[in-house]
Amino acid sequence: MNEIAEGWRVSGIGLLSVFGVLLLFYVMLQVLMKLFPNKDENDSH
Amino acid sequence: MQLVVDYWRVAVMFAIGGVLIYLAVKKEYEPTLLLPIGFGAILTNIPGSSAIGEHGFLTILYRAGIENELFPILIFIAVGAMIDFGPLLRRPFMLFFGAAAQFGIFATLMAGLYLGKLHGVASFIPAFTLKQAASIGIIGAADGPTSIYVSGLFAPELLGPITVAAYSYMSLVPLVQPPVIRLLTTPEERRIHMEYQEFAVSKAVRVLFPIMVTLIAGIIAPISVGLIGSLMLGNLLRESGVVDRLSKSAQNELANIVTLFLGIAIGSTMVAERFLQPSTLFIILMGLVAFIFDTAGGVIFAKTLNLFLKRKVNPMIGAAGISAFPMSARVIHKMGIEEDPTNYLLMHAVGANVAGQVGSIIAGAMILALIH
Numbered sequence: 001m002n003e004i005a006e007g008w009r010v011s012g013i014g015l016l017s018v019f020g021v022l023l024l025f026y027v028m029l030q031v032l033m034k035l036f037p038n039k040d041e042n043d044s045h
Numbered sequence: 046m047q048l049v050v051d052y053w054r055v056a057v058m059f060a061i062g063g064v065l066i067y068l069a070v071k072k073e074y075e076p077t078l079l080l081p082i083g084f085g086a087i088l089t090n091i092p093g094s095s096a097i098g099e100h101g102f103l104t105i106l107y108r109a110g111i112e113n114e115l116f117p118i119l120i121f122i123a124v125g126a127m128i129d130f131g132p133l134l135r136r137p138f139m140l141f142f143g144a145a146a147q148f149g150i151f152a153t154l155m156a157g158l159y160l161g162k163l164h165g166v167a168s169f170i171p172a173f174t175l176k177q178a179a180s181i182g183i184i185g186a187a188d189g190p191t192s193i194y195v196s197g198l199f200a201p202e203l204l205g206p207i208t209v210a211a212y213s214y215m216s217l218v219p220l221v222q223p224p225v226i227r228l229l230t231t232p233e234e235r236r237i238h239m240e241y242q243e244f245a246v247s248k249a250v251r252v253l254f255p256i257m258v259t260l261i262a263g264i265i266a267p268i269s270v271g272l273i274g275s276l277m278l279g280n281l282l283r284e285s286g287v288v289d290r291l292s293k294s295a296q297n298e299l300a301n302i303v304t305l306f307l308g309i310a311i312g313s314t315m316v317a318e319r320f321l322q323p324s325t326l327f328i329i330l331m332g333l334v335a336f337i338f339d340t341a342g343g344v345i346f347a348k349t350l351n352l353f354l355k356r357k358v359n360p361m362i363g364a365a366g367i368s369a370f371p372m373s374a375r376v377i378h379k380m381g382i383e384e385d386p387t388n389y390l391l392m393h394a395v396g397a398n399v400a401g402q403v404g405s406i407i408a409g410a411m412i413l414a415l416i417h
Binding site: 003004006007008009010011013014015017018019021022023024025026028029030032033035036037038039 | 134137138140141143144145147148150151152154155158159161162174175178179244245246247249250253254257258261262265266400403404407408411412415416
């Protein structure tokens, strides 16, 4: 495979992977926020 | 004749070192790094310098911390201890802006490869390999340690110009981003208000966030563990609340010492015959392209989202998805205030900005994982 074609592969999969991983972080955060809501309203750390 | 040429090159490198020191001292552009890099470049290029060579202290520092990637990893521990992920934890949605703004990395990677096609037409145009193009693209991560980490592995011969470009453009974010944002947005779009609700995040979430991020990223791309793991270790020190001394040491002593060593060791890579090449100019130029594409990618992504969202986001927030923290968030906030003095975008922008920190590391890791 020439470098340009390899570059397109890396860029396509790379950008999609970044979105994919951050999507997982998003879901994980939503679950964490549901599981551990803040009980102490004064804790605005 | 050769001697004259060599001394001419040495003089140019002294001038470049001097310019970096000037930018650090007079303009305060990333002084903690540009100053040691500038002085390191001067030390390295003094003919017969004992600072480099087999037993030179700069060579020892380079081998101890750059060649084996230790310094960028240690810097990430410090950065993690400094970052408050609170604005992101309150608005996890901002993570997507942190992903979109990595577009510039990949666009620049492709630009670098296509540039090589012109090498046959004009021989001074460098024919970058895929690994070199990827290392140059990483400048767009607006994340110095990630740039150093990736280029140290993929293109150590370009480490000097890539690092100088990365840190120079990070300090020039207030000049680079606003014109791109204005070009892509209307005044009405820049005036969009975004509601902000301050609420507390439980300690459990703050402690579990760095652990879970490390586990998820590590399982998907084990090569990311060094980068993301060190960032999250620093953040865990901060958020655990039980190792305050370690957290403060990471934020201060560790950050300061490693930044000094990192800067001066990077400066030692700026040897005249390697640095004074046409490729350096192209790297500097492509670094700017990367920042422009990153900014444009974030803004266009936000505008695209607005086609589907009931409550619109201010598209300028997308531009804060780059990793230059907190510079980019401040720029976006300032631009919002200029359009409408009642429009406070700072916390949204900070959320996108810290998401960009995570996004840039993931992008760097993906590039390392995908290119063999």
